[in-house]
Amino acid sequence: MAAEVDPAVLASDRALLGRTSTAERVADILRTRIAEGHLPPGSKLSEDSIGSALGISRNTLREAFRLLTHERLLTHELNRGVFVRVLAVEDVVDIYRVRRLIECAAVRNLGVPPYPLETAAAAVAEGERAAEQGAWLELGTANIHFHHAVTALANSPRTDELMRGVLAELRLVFHVMDNPRSFHEPYLARNREILAALEAANPVKAELLLSAYLDDAETQLVQTYADRIAKGKPLEANR
Amino acid sequence: MAAEVDPAVLASDRALLGRTSTAERVADILRTRIAEGHLPPGSKLSEDSIGSALGISRNTLREAFRLLTHERLLTHELNRGVFVRVLAVEDVVDIYRVRRLIECAAVRNLGVPPYPLETAAAAVAEGERAAEQGAWLELGTANIHFHHAVTALANSPRTDELMRGVLAELRLVFHVMDNPRSFHEPYLARNREILAALEAANPVKAELLLSAYLDDAETQLVQTYADRIAKGKPLEANR
């Protein structure tokens, strides 16, 4: 009679799986703060002040900064320090080019239905709840979740990661903008339509809707962002 | 009469443009060594030995390692050190999934001809020269250059960078394989056909050729790599 393994032992092992270094945890913290807008684009992250605030040594902090540089959230300028990225208008254009290429290909390449749409549906519902409460930033987050879920239909860790980065960059753009309502509210209904087309197993229609969405969102954002950058707003903070 | 600028002054400015930190230069060196196969998959990069060999301090080296981790060339294992990545078979599958998605979308989305094909053509020519000399590794490099050029037709820095990473990972896979000739030679003619279709402004045909190429290359590589991993070959080195 073989002895049964106590599940409590495995739960303890689970905790070990999540061990991370201090540098990685600090990178997580900074990533979250940037995403939430607490560290606006253009902010300088001084080793001394961030290191003191977090109670870590400068070397550890530098490792964390190196981890974040690749994610395009920070720019590392030799001898000048590390800054939260300020995206150029050309960055916004490229973000939408990539989204169009990848999100549309993910939809086009869908095979035999039914498609796994639970995550996408949850994101639309999340957006509708946020809109009811007038929480426009949360609506923006939900929109981003929806589009990440669409990309995830491609079932590829590498494109998921690219899109995670691209959408994180897009959040930096939104943090610069006033009036989040106008950038997020109109797109909620369109996400609902895209989802409905996918649920109806009509990827051709979904792709058309998605492509039009991305075109319109890009046009709106690029126009407003270009105005915003011309006014020099994001360059004011900490620099 | 305006005074002419001394070109020697600009040459001096050029040197300033290339200023990089030691950590970044070390990351470059390691990236190149890995790509060239000098540090095979599974190799452990010990801080002590690499740091001594390159004459840099451990902290600087750790920063360089952090820069490379995101590129999927290294894996960083807490308290155990840093290793050159050993790809799993599922990685190879995902690499081809991404290539299919992005390379095919880049070709499909080509607009009005003529397309800028100089780089792609140069890569095919490079491959043909290498094949004439029986330089099969160089042929593999040229094939990679061709496919990167195809992706570059999408004109997006972000997809270029993704593909750069994906193709660098693929090189790790090829370093594990014996008989490079069989993995690169058959595909040279196919690159030539894809190029010809593009030159003939027939992206539909090019996409079909490309898709078939990727399917065949994947099937061959996955089959052989799975055998190879089962034999435990990449795990022998330095570990």
Added chain:
DNA sequence: CTTGTCGGATCGTTGAACAATCCCCTATCT
């Protein structure tokens, strides 16, 4: 064979130190 212990190697982090670079402020010149 499995398990336990120990010692050495290595990694992760800290802090101090120093040189190099940058930036800001002030003074001077045109």
Added chain:
DNA sequence: AGATAGGGGATTGTTCAACGATCCGACAAG
């Protein structure tokens, strides 16, 4: 007024030493 030069302080980039934590290999015992 605007441009330039110089100086001082702040900050960054790198090195080094130290220490604690963790891992791994060797060896012993059952």
